[in-house]
Amino acid sequence: MARPKTFDKDRALEAAVNTFRKHGYEATSAEMLVRAMGIGRQSLYDTFGDKWQLYRMAVHHYSTVQTTAHIAALRGPARAIDGIKAMVDRVAQDAKSPCLGVGSTWEFGNERPDLEEIKEAHGRVLRAAIRDRIVEAQAAGDIAAELRPDDVAAFLITTFAGLRVAGRGGANAAGLQTLADLAIRALR
Amino acid sequence: MARPKTFDKDRALEAAVNTFRKHGYEATSAEMLVRAMGIGRQSLYDTFGDKWQLYRMAVHHYSTVQTTAHIAALRGPARAIDGIKAMVDRVAQDAKSPCLGVGSTWEFGNERPDLEEIKEAHGRVLRAAIRDRIVEAQAAGDIAAELRPDDVAAFLITTFAGLRVAGRGGANAAGLQTLADLAIRALR
């Protein structure tokens, strides 16, 4: 059997992710994707189907990486409140590079069931992880006991979106950190 | 002099605003605009120049209306903190309909000087108005004195973006209100 050289699909997908992050779905052309991914045009269609399927895979990949990083920061420190702070700080530091989650949410709202499915799955996991640490922080007296954990988790995720929009709009690192600190303040 | 009937430019512009709000710039075609605005294709180009100029006018119009509404809510109540709450609540209630400010920020970042100019001008006015009421609320003891008014104003505007992304993603009215309440909590 002959086994010719095959291109790195993961590398190609990550290049697609970055292109979609920067320009969104509509403003990204197949030509841009091919160039960024460093593969031939036909390989793109053979391997990933079409532009929309590639986009879905990009969103899925991005969501996985991002959710994993969120949770790693969240669970890193011993104290729950420190984990929550670490997670928020990480988003503040990362907010200068465009988020594909916010991008796809803004571009398609909740009108694309297949996209919604992907984001719902990751969102559920992330919300649950955050909620657990909130409960833990409340037990430690670091988050006000009267707050409902689900509400706080939703608030933090909404804060992520706000930070990312601010970052996209040109806010500097120090300003983003100040915003993150203020959000944490709401939990006392 | 003969003076033929002229179409209502304000109505047409508002229709353009709504179309751009829903679909963004890239995904809005001239055909969609013509249909939504209820005018002939040539009238669009004669009156508004081209698609980009129309978009700039739409962003400008939207920003003006939105800034005015923000400030009206902000200055309505006698107590400053109530004005701030009213402004945030208004955004929470409005967050289901897509915001052209967030949309243009996300679609173009801060790389379009002519767009940036428009939003900077309105942003400056809004930030100043918010800051004034924050100072007032601090004097009344309703906002923590140690917070810097500029930071709080930036935080509130970032919260607007977060709420709007959440609304676009399908959050319901009650959930948005809860998020707004939590944001206000950060100011105590």
Added chain:
DNA sequence: CTTATTCTGGAACGATTATTCAAATAAGAG
């Protein structure tokens, strides 16, 4: 009425879109 002006809508333009067919190229296995 006439006449001046505006608006409309079909036709066309060139450019770009996503996608596919088919042929050429490249590279590893035997």
Added chain:
DNA sequence: CTCTTATTTGAATAATCGTTCCAGAATAAG
């Protein structure tokens, strides 16, 4: 080397894009 398969690339398709030209319909002032 040959053979097999992956990948690339040129060409073509059909659709749509923003935009302009142009002819005719509509409308209001004189």
